[in-house]
Amino acid sequence: MDRRWDQEVCERLVAGDEAALGELYDELSPLVYGLAVRVTRDWAAAEDITQDVFVRVWNDPRAFDPARGTWGAWLGTMTHRRAVDWVRRSAARQRRTADAAPPVAAPDPEETAVAGSVAKSVQAAVDDLPAGQREAIRLAYFDGLTYRQVAETLGIPEGTAKSRLWLGLRRLAARLEAEGIEP
Amino acid sequence: MSNGHAAVTELLGAWALDACSAEETASVEAHLAGCPSCAAEADRLERVAAGLATTVAAPPPARLRDAVLAAAVASRPAAGEEVSAGYAAWVERLDGLLERLTPAQWRQRVVHDLTAQDLVAHLIATDELLAAQLAHGGAETPEDPAELDGALPARRSAAAIGEHRGWAPERTRAAWRAQADRLLRDARSSGPGALERQVRLTDPRLPPQPLRTALVQRLFETWIHADDVRALLGSPPVPPSERQVALIAAFGARLLPAALRLAGADRPPRSARLVLVGPGGGDWTIAPAGQDAAARPPDATVTMDAVEFCYLLGNRRDPGSVPHRVEGDPAVAATLLRATTTLGCD
Numbered sequence: 001m002d003r004r005w006d007q008e009v010c011e012r013l014v015a016g017d018e019a020a021l022g023e024l025y026d027e028l029s030p031l032v033y034g035l036a037v038r039v040t041r042d043w044a045a046a047e048d049i050t051q052d053v054f055v056r057v058w059n060d061p062r063a064f065d066p067a068r069g070t071w072g073a074w075l076g077t078m079t080h081r082r083a084v085d086w087v088r089r090s091a092a093r094q095r096r097t098a099d100a101a102p103p104v105a106a107p108d109p110e111e112t113a114v115a116g117s118v119a120k121s122v123q124a125a126v127d128d129l130p131a132g133q134r135e136a137i138r139l140a141y142f143d144g145l146t147y148r149q150v151a152e153t154l155g156i157p158e159g160t161a162k163s164r165l166w167l168g169l170r171r172l173a174a175r176l177e178a179e180g181i182e183p
Numbered sequence: 184m185s186n187g188h189a190a191v192t193e194l195l196g197a198w199a200l201d202a203c204s205a206e207e208t209a210s211v212e213a214h215l216a217g218c219p220s221c222a223a224e225a226d227r228l229e230r231v232a233a234g235l236a237t238t239v240a241a242p243p244p245a246r247l248r249d250a251v252l253a254a255a256v257a258s259r260p261a262a263g264e265e266v267s268a269g270y271a272a273w274v275e276r277l278d279g280l281l282e283r284l285t286p287a288q289w290r291q292r293v294v295h296d297l298t299a300q301d302l303v304a305h306l307i308a309t310d311e312l313l314a315a316q317l318a319h320g321g322a323e324t325p326e327d328p329a330e331l332d333g334a335l336p337a338r339r340s341a342a343a344i345g346e347h348r349g350w351a352p353e354r355t356r357a358a359w360r361a362q363a364d365r366l367l368r369d370a371r372s373s374g375p376g377a378l379e380r381q382v383r384l385t386d387p388r389l390p391p392q393p394l395r396t397a398l399v400q401r402l403f404e405t406w407i408h409a410d411d412v413r414a415l416l417g418s419p420p421v422p423p424s425e426r427q428v429a430l431i432a433a434f435g436a437r438l439l440p441a442a443l444r445l446a447g448a449d450r451p452p453r454s455a456r457l458v459l460v461g462p463g464g465g466d467w468t469i470a471p472a473g474q475d476a477a478a479r480p481p482d483a484t485v486t487m488d489a490v491e492f493c494y495l496l497g498n499r500r501d502p503g504s505v506p507h508r509v510e511g512d513p514a515v516a517a518t519l520l521r522a523t524t525t526l527g528c529d
Contacts, residue, residue, distance in 0.1 A: 016262030019379055021255055025248060034241035050243055051251045058255035069230045076233030084201040119237040126238070140202040141235050147197040148204075159193075166196025166228075173231040183234025 006066045013061035021058050028072055029054070032079045039083035039144045040090075049082045072183055080141070087144035118183050125175045132156075133168030140165055188214075191221055199228035263378035263395045267371055269427050270402040274363045276421075277409040281356045283416060289352035293411045294499075297344070300355050302408050304347035307359045308339040309385050309404060313397050314362055316382050317369035333388045333445070363405075370398060386526075389441050399434045402427065407497035407527065422490045428463025432489050435496045435526055436467035442522040444471070453515045456481040459489035469519060483511035485519060495520065497527040 012020030032053050036046035053075055057064065064074050126134060132154075139150045151161035176183070191214040197203050198211045215222045256264065281303065289300045297305065312335075347355045370378070378395040385400060406427070410420050423431060436457055443449045454470035468481060487495075487507035494500045502520035509516040 016259070016265065017379065018252065018256060018261035018263065022248075022252060025251060029248070029251075030240040030242045031236050033243035033247070034239045035236040037241060038239040047243065047247055050247060051254055054251045055255045055258055059259050068226055069233075072237070073230045073233040076236040077229055079236065080233065081201055116237060116240070118234070119240060122234050123238045126235070137200065137235070140197065140200040141232060142239070145202065146204060147202045150202065162193050162197050164196075165200055165202060166193060169196045169199055169228045169231055172234075173227050176231060176234065181234075183230065183237055 003066065003070070006071050009071065010061055010064055010066055013058065021054065024057070024071060025054055028075050031072055032075050035076060035079050036083045038142050039080065040086050042086075042090075045083075045086050045090075049079060049086065052082060053078050070182060076183070084144040118181055121176065121179055121181050122172075122183060125172050125179075128175070129168050129171060133164045133171065136161055136164040137168045137172075188218070188221070191215075191218075192224075195221065195225055195228055199225060199232045261378075263398075265426065266378075266395050266398045266402060266430060267367055269424070269430070270398050270405065271367055273402055273405040273409060273423075274360070274367070277405055277412065278356070278360055280409055280412040280416065280418075284352070284412070286352065288415055291415060293415050299412060299415060300347060300350075300352050301344045302411060303352075303355050303359050304343040305340045306404065306408055307347070307355070307362060308343035309336060310359070310362055310366060310401060311343075312336065312339065312385055312387075313382065313401060314366040314369070317366060317394075331387050333386060335387055336385050363401075366401070370394060384438075386445075388445055389438060392438075396434060396437070399430045403431045403434065403493070403497065404527070406431075407494075407499060410497075410499070423463075423493065425462035428489050428493060429465065431493045431496065432459050432463060432465060433467075435492065435523060436465075436469065438526050439469045439519065439522060440471055442526050443469075443518065446518075446522050446525060448518045448522060453482045453512070453518075454479070455511075455515055455519050456484040457492075457519070458484060458486040459492050460486060461489045464489035481511065483509055483513070483515040483519070485509055485516045492523070495523050498524040499527075500524075 009020050009024055013024070029050060033046055033050045036049040037043065040046055040049070056078065057075070064071065068074075126137070129137070135154065136147075136150050139145045139153055140147065145153065147161045147165060148158055150165070151158040154161065156164075191211055194203060194207060194211050198208060201208075203211065211225075215225050260268070281299075284299055290298050293299050293302055347358075350358075378398070379393045381391040382394050382397045383389075383391055384397055385404075402423075406423050413420060422428065439457075440449070449471050452471040454468060457467045457469055459465055459467075470481075485507055486509075487505065491500060491505055491507075495502065495505050502517065502524055505520070507516075507520070
């Protein structure tokens, strides 16, 4: 998938070409849905988020700027924001209702993950992070915790949580850039 | 900036992972708006964070695809559906107008020496050029050089007019309507992506276009003839909707370079800027294929009303007298306006 494709899909979406949305969906719905399931651990919420992300892109394709990154990165960012919002809203709901049922547990999608070559490189880079950074990033990104919650969970100061997230991401960025990988 | 560089920098990782509070997120983003170096770093970290998603990719249930695409198109109609619905609406309107014609009005001259019945016969002939391509399943017609004959539409049209003069007007109307309905059905039934297939327009010498562009031409011609019949009935004109004007104007702008080439008016190469004002308007640079339009200023800029441009495209306005404003070379502008009238229905 090259940058020309990102650009072309964007232009076709702007022109109202439904087939372009189909292509984008076929290419990236596993990324969107897989991430939404992992963060929310809720099938129905993940489907809602997937639909919301693609409908949003269809309605405002110009919000995507091919100069700033790929469709994958853009949809990943949109999906994560929605999934995290859902987790925080649902946590708030549960605090309000004492008898709240736990969310429907979804099987861990990491087991069924689509192992693309980019995914393998990213996974390898994550595996090579210092354990403290890796764990902080996992809690923040995949469990949707704030850095304060990360600090609490790991029993570390908030400042340490912040810097582990920052240093970890920078280390990942440097390694993937060195490998020429653009997720 | 109340939130200093250092404070924001140490939050950037958490921000890229959506791990800040709402207040912190707002203050980071306020800082990013005014700090290019932090914004570049934020972009970089956000891209890497999004890359983490690749490690948990998992295909959604198959049924979700149709639901998502349907919800998308329900919120913003696809261009193809917009065009076919617009064409269907004009077919309906023209049919309603034809229903009101008396036998005497059917035989009355309407435009260019054609009676109302002649006009409908002519429309049958031009619709048929597209309907036949769709009926053959593949819109991709074999490249037959004999078919690339600019006189073909006029010949077909003359033959249809001659044939229908011996018919009862109601029969002509029914034949047109049945073919238009079939054309729409074939265009719509071919599934997603079908509207991107290449087909030939009325003038086979024009470069092949996506089916949806050909449907804009059908919409446009049906509107023009509905307007002709409305004049015959003494009813005021009804212009296309703003969106339809925009589609028709874009159709004209897209094909003008080819129309100029066919008219032999592309040497020496000139470029013009076409500014259409009012609802459905827009701004286009009309330049010969292969010429970088941005490379030099246009030789002329023509400004006119978008609906008037649509009438000009239908050869229902005189290029010499249609209200317009020219800046730059008047000869380039006049050539452009003349070429516009050749893209229509006659």
